[in-house]
Amino acid sequence: xxxxxxxxxxxxxxxxxxxxxxxxxxxxxxxxxxxxxxxxxxxxxxxxxxxxxxxxxxxxxxxxxxxxxxxxxxxxxxxxxxxxxxxxxxxxxxxxxxxxxxxxxxxxxxxxxxxxxxxxxxxxxxxxxxxxxxxxxxxxxxxxxxxxxxxxxxxxxxxxxxxxxxxxxxxxxxxxxxxxxxxxxxxxxxxxxxxxxxxxxxxxxxxxxxxxxxxxxxxxxxxxxxxxxxxxxxxxxxxxxxxxxxxxxxxxxxxxxxxxxxxxxxxxxxxxxxxxxxxx
Numbered sequence: 143x144x145x146x147x148x149x150x151x152x153x154x155x156x157x158x159x160x161x162x163x164x165x166x167x168x169x170x171x172x173x174x175x176x177x178x179x180x181x182x183x184x185x186x187x188x189x190x191x192x193x194x195x196x197x198x199x200x201x202x203x204x205x206x207x208x209x210x211x212x213x214x215x216x217x218x219x220x221x222x223x224x225x226x227x228x229x230x231x232x233x234x235x236x237x238x239x240x241x242x243x244x245x246x247x248x249x250x251x252x253x254x255x256x257x258x259x260x261x262x263x264x265x266x267x268x269x270x271x272x273x274x275x276x277x278x279x280x281x282x283x284x285x286x287x288x289x290x291x292x293x294x295x296x297x298x299x300x301x302x303x304x305x306x307x308x309x310x311x312x313x314x315x316x317x318x319x320x321x322x323x324x325x326x327x328x329x330x331x332x333x334x335x336x337x338x339x340x341x342x343x344x345x346x347x348x349x350x351x352x353x354x355x356x357x358x359x360x361x362x363x364x365x366x367x368x369x370x371x372x373x374x375x376x377x378x379x380x381x382x383x384x385x386x387x388x389x390x391x392x393x394x395x396x397x398x399x400x401x402x403x404x405x406x407x408x409x410x411x412x413x414x415x416x417x418x419x420x421x422x
């Protein structure tokens with residue numbers, strides 16, 4: 143029993159030792175990283191967050207800049223200070239902020255600058271050695287939300303990432319997830335119903351090009367027409383052509399439905415005044 147307790151104790155000590163040896167990320171300091179501690183201080187990074195949110199995004203919004211006209215309005219100004227890669231980063235960040243501004247909440251455009259502001263900031267250097275800053279942006283109003291303005295900087299203070307993500311409550315997240323689920327299922331079932339309808343129409347589509355089968359009466363009528371055509375071709379030989387007489391007798395039998403010509407005797411054939419032929 144003592145050996146089991148000793149083994150359990152050693153296992154727990156090893157687990158705790160491994161946990162303690164895990165690499166931790168220190169907040170609000172750049173000590174030990176490639177960033178200069180005096181340059182990348184809390185005051186500096188908080189000021190940059192306010193510049194991004196208040197000085198850039200809010201000013202552009204109040205000036206009528208939208209994601210659609212952003213390139214026409216801001217490309218020359220931004221590329222005069224940064225390269226085009228940084229321009230794309232700033233443009234993506236502004237689109238995030240533009241989409242989130244209504245959820246942040248504000249009274250009107252006249253009070254926007256005071257209604258939405260940066261409240262707090264924290265920063266850290268991740269395991270890859272990149273500096274990330276998270277600032278809490280808060281709006282005002284009964285349905286106001288907070289958002290995280292996240293940005294990253296290189297050693298030259300150029301932004302390498304800017305994003306704005308609204309913080310939603312658990313109820314809002316569940317509601318959004320439920321709506322997305324219903325929408326996805328609805329689209330899936332709609333597609334399946336359309337496929338089922340298309341498959342059910344295949345037999346009808348196949349019949350469109352098919353010819354309607356001929357009835358016995360139509361077949362017999364065609365036979366009579368063929369015989370009449372043969373008679374017309376041999377108009378001058380009708381009185382002595384026994385073979386043609388046999389054909390006419392067979393056609394008459396088929397028309398009557400008996401299939402046999404034993405009960406019929408064709409004695410003569412002559413042309414009627416209206417151009418048709420009759421049995422005598």
